Amino acid sequence: MYPYIFSVEIPWFNITLEPRFYGLFYAMSLLIATRIVIAEVTRRRINLSEDEAMNMTMLLFFAGLAGGRAYEVIFEWPNYYAFQPFWKVFAVWEGGLAIHGAILGGIIAYPLYCRVKKLSLAAMFDISAMCMILGQAIGRWGNFTNGETAGPVTDFWTGIVFPAGTTVDRYAHGAPVHPTMIYESLGNFLIFFLLWKLRLRNFRPGLLGAVYLLSYAVLRSLLTPLRMDNQYFVIADTKFLAAYAISLLLFCAGLLWIYKQMLWLPDEDLIEKIALESVVPAKSKKGAKGAKGVKSVKNKKGWR
Secondary structure (H helix, E strand, C coil): CCCECCCEEECCCCEEECCEHHHHHHHHHHHHHHHHHHHHHHHCCCCCCHHHHHHHHHHHHHHHHHHHHHHHHHHHCCCCHHHCCHHHHHCHHHCCCCHHHHHHHHHHHHHHHHHHHCCCHHHHHHHHHHHHHHHHHHHHHHHHHHCCCCCCECCCCCCECCCCCCCCHHHHCCCCECCHHHHHHHHHHHHHHHHHHHHHHCECCCHHHHHHHHHHHHHHHHHHHHCCCCCEEEECCEEEEHHHHHHHHHHHHHHHHHHHHCCCCECHHHHHHHHHHHHHHHHHHHHHHHHHHHHHHHHHHHHC
């Protein structure tokens, strides 16, 4: 609705500086995700330095960015990008990032990173799942400020009128529409809080990632009828909603992963590490206390 944070003309260079809320929200997501990764790597006793954890977060971000943009450009090429200057393909600040493409981009890049660093793919996917869903929740407000990814015209009390010139107003013409991006943002926040609570239960690595795939697939499928920018696969002159197809794929993958790996069981290795670390400091403290007592006795004897 109001895509720009501010607008400043720079006459010397004949340009106008107009940073967007869309970019601001993704920058916020990246900063918060970095803190989550560092905290979870420490809590899970993963052999990864703070710098490496930050690099991993950047990798996840750019893999998602590339995947989301590639997905959007491929599906919208015949409808939009084929008639635009080529640089528009890279104009991510104008919007146009498909979340399913971002998920697929992460799924492709993450195994490669974990293989190089010799890390547990399941454990790292748990951490990235929390970062992804939180980034989606915050990023949807960028769609709101851009005036895109909304739903059909409605008389429901949640309906919002978008200003003239926005993508939504091209079909709404001043009528209120479902703010589907806000619905999804709220749903994504609920999924994040669910994962945030589950992480402390110390289930087997991979459960959080699987729950993320399951829950987001359900959420997106429920909201797909309330979107006006759905994309399609065309097979033998028959259209299939891409959101439904990929959500079904992600849902089945998450369900199969839980069943095959029995992810509902506790993570014995992590629980054992936590137990050992709680015992060692206790012994050290006891030993230090004993040494202090001996030292005080010796001092007293010396005074005699």
